[in-house]
Amino acid sequence: MTTAEFDVDTALSGTGDGTYGAVLTPRWNIADIANGGYVLALACRALARALDREDPLTVTGHFLSPAVAGPATVEVEPLRAGRSVASGQARVLQDGRERVRVLGAFGTLGSEGGRLTRSGDGPPDLPPPDECPTGGAVGPDGTVAPISERFDLRFHPDSLAWSRGEPSGRAEVTGWIRLRDGRDPDTALLPLVVDVFPPTAFELGYAGWVPTVELTVHVRGRPAPGWLRCRTRSRVVGSELIEEDAEVWDARGALVAMSRQLARLPRPGQP
Amino acid sequence: MTTAEFDVDTALSGTGDGTYGAVLTPRWNIADIANGGYVLALACRALARALDREDPLTVTGHFLSPAVAGPATVEVEPLRAGRSVASGQARVLQDGRERVRVLGAFGTLGSEGGRLTRSGDGPPDLPPPDECPTGGAVGPDGTVAPISERFDLRFHPDSLAWSRGEPSGRAEVTGWIRLRDGRDPDTALLPLVVDVFPPTAFELGYAGWVPTVELTVHVRGRPAPGWLRCRTRSRVVGSELIEEDAEVWDARGALVAMSRQLARLPRPGQP
Numbered sequence: 001m002t003t004a005e006f007d008v009d010t011a012l013s014g015t016g017d018g019t020y021g022a023v024l025t026p027r028w029n030i031a032d033i034a035n036g037g038y039v040l041a042l043a044c045r046a047l048a049r050a051l052d053r054e055d056p057l058t059v060t061g062h063f064l065s066p067a068v069a070g071p072a073t074v075e076v077e078p079l080r081a082g083r084s085v086a087s088g089q090a091r092v093l094q095d096g097r098e099r100v101r102v103l104g105a106f107g108t109l110g111s112e113g114g115r116l117t118r119s120g121d122g123p124p125d126l127p128p129p130d131e132c133p134t135g136g137a138v139g140p141d142g143t144v145a146p147i148s149e150r151f152d153l154r155f156h157p158d159s160l161a162w163s164r165g166e167p168s169g170r171a172e173v174t175g176w177i178r179l180r181d182g183r184d185p186d187t188a189l190l191p192l193v194v195d196v197f198p199p200t201a202f203e204l205g206y207a208g209w210v211p212t213v214e215l216t217v218h219v220r221g222r223p224a225p226g227w228l229r230c231r232t233r234s235r236v237v238g239s240e241l242i243e244e245d246a247e248v249w250d251a252r253g254a255l256v257a258m259s260r261q262l263a264r265l266p267r268p269g270q271p
Numbered sequence: 272m273t274t275a276e277f278d279v280d281t282a283l284s285g286t287g288d289g290t291y292g293a294v295l296t297p298r299w300n301i302a303d304i305a306n307g308g309y310v311l312a313l314a315c316r317a318l319a320r321a322l323d324r325e326d327p328l329t330v331t332g333h334f335l336s337p338a339v340a341g342p343a344t345v346e347v348e349p350l351r352a353g354r355s356v357a358s359g360q361a362r363v364l365q366d367g368r369e370r371v372r373v374l375g376a377f378g379t380l381g382s383e384g385g386r387l388t389r390s391g392d393g394p395p396d397l398p399p400p401d402e403c404p405t406g407g408a409v410g411p412d413g414t415v416a417p418i419s420e421r422f423d424l425r426f427h428p429d430s431l432a433w434s435r436g437e438p439s440g441r442a443e444v445t446g447w448i449r450l451r452d453g454r455d456p457d458t459a460l461l462p463l464v465v466d467v468f469p470p471t472a473f474e475l476g477y478a479g480w481v482p483t484v485e486l487t488v489h490v491r492g493r494p495a496p497g498w499l500r501c502r503t504r505s506r507v508v509g510s511e512l513i514e515e516d517a518e519v520w521d522a523r524g525a526l527v528a529m530s531r532q533l534a535r536l537p538r539p540g541q542p
Binding site: 057058060062064065079080084085087089098101103105107109110112114115116117118121169170171204213214216218220221234235236237238239240241243255258260262264 | 387442475
């Protein structure tokens with residue numbers, strides 16, 4: 001039996017008719033809300049099992065209401081079973097309310113990762129983890145979030161300028177990330193990993209809650225054991241919405257996940 | 272009554288209970304298959320109507336079976352109606368078979384477009400349209416696709432090197448695009464526009480059918496009338512899958528849409 005926190009907290013009960021039981025724990029919370037990547041990862045567990053394919057290739061979650069610690073149900077509807085790709089839908093429900101709806105395509109990935117089309121386009125350049133400051137997600141009330149205790153986070157010294165009171169104006173965060181309990185990364189963990197870094201919007205001077213409307217993750221390879229490197233970046237700031245792209249690289253330097261989310265910006269004057 | 276092809280070919284019948292009738296025309300085909308962006312745009316029309324919000328903010332389609340010319344039904348399930356964002360699901364069916372399942376969040380966009388976070392990150396640098404060669408999507412049999420007759424496409428002289436028998440190895444295509452019948456772009460058209468350029472995989476030496484598994488479009492602003500500029504780009508080539516990002520800029524230089532799709536690469540030896 002595994003005792004890794006992530007595996008315990010995404011464990012499913014159920015007999016294979018496509019409906020699974022789960023219990024969300026508060027360990028992946030920011031303030032009192034379950035991290036969106038955690039809920040998406042739970043849905044992916046159910047999809048992988050129901051579709052009988054190990055790896056999420058592309059998954060999209062639309063976040064409909066805030067998930068909280070406690071029992072949850074995941075309902076999977078298989079949509080298509082092809083030779084290399086199987087697709088399905090998952091709904092995560094609590095007390096009859098839908099928290100997130102997910103569409104996903106699953107398959108079997110190699111361990112080699114993808115080939116980059118452009119040279120000079122590799123992982124972010126980072127000092128060794130020991131030379132990078134730690135840090136973590138902070139809730140709207142300023143307290144460190146429980147999810148930050150799950151991960152060992154080592155940010156580039158130039159990242160998180162906002163936490164020193166001087167937002168850089170550069171909507172980018174880079175750093176190292178791994179689970180603190182020593183569990184190695186796999187393709188089940190990656191949909192959570194892409195959603196752990198603090199919002200890039202903070203570097204643009206926004207403060208407060210930046211709720212995810214939609215998060216799409218492409219998993220491109222099975223990660224090697226050890227540290228992951230992550231870069232999050234935003235390009236276009238609208239009046240109400242911002243996109244945030246994340247890339248995750250494994251210890252061999254392979255790009256193993258790419259994600260994009262659309263999030264709502266805090267309204268001016270809203271803490 | 273509009274006579275613009277795109278509006279005629281995405282017209283919906285139905286009385287507002289969430290089920291709409293439509294007729295796919297062959298005008299947006301590649302070979303005998305309806306372009307995925309066209310079918311996604313049709314689903315967006317139904318979602319916008321059922322959710323009573325004009326603009327798609329983020330929409331994801333999973334392509335389950337090839338859509339063809341002929342009658343179709345679009346079934347919308349509203350999921351959430353918030354102050355600024357409303358979410359829903361759409362299914363496009365033909366003869367009882369699901370062609371595409373869509374999740375979308377809709378709202379109201381301004382006409383100003385988004386603000387770029389980085390300078391030097393603007394639209395692709397292109398010669399004027401009159402100095403750019405035309406070109407179009409080509410079906411697996413080498414014939415020009417009907418969809419290419421709908422659009423006026425003017426590619427950067429360095430793009431489409433594969434069509435001259437010398438794939439560049441650079442997975443990028445840039446060019447101008449507008450509808451040939453003079454209909455100006457709007458947020459309803461953009462989910463189609465992102466899927467019109469030939470696959471970037473052709474520049475990497477692949478030939479044949481590159482079917483879309485999943486396509487996500489973020490619409491970030493209402494486009495100004497006139498030409499659009501588009502850049503498509505791929506970064507990671509797996510053994511079976513490739514991602515393709517598109518950006519669409521309007522005549523004022525505003526970034527009005529960003530998309531990413533995951534597509535299956537042709538198998539070696541498959542034409």
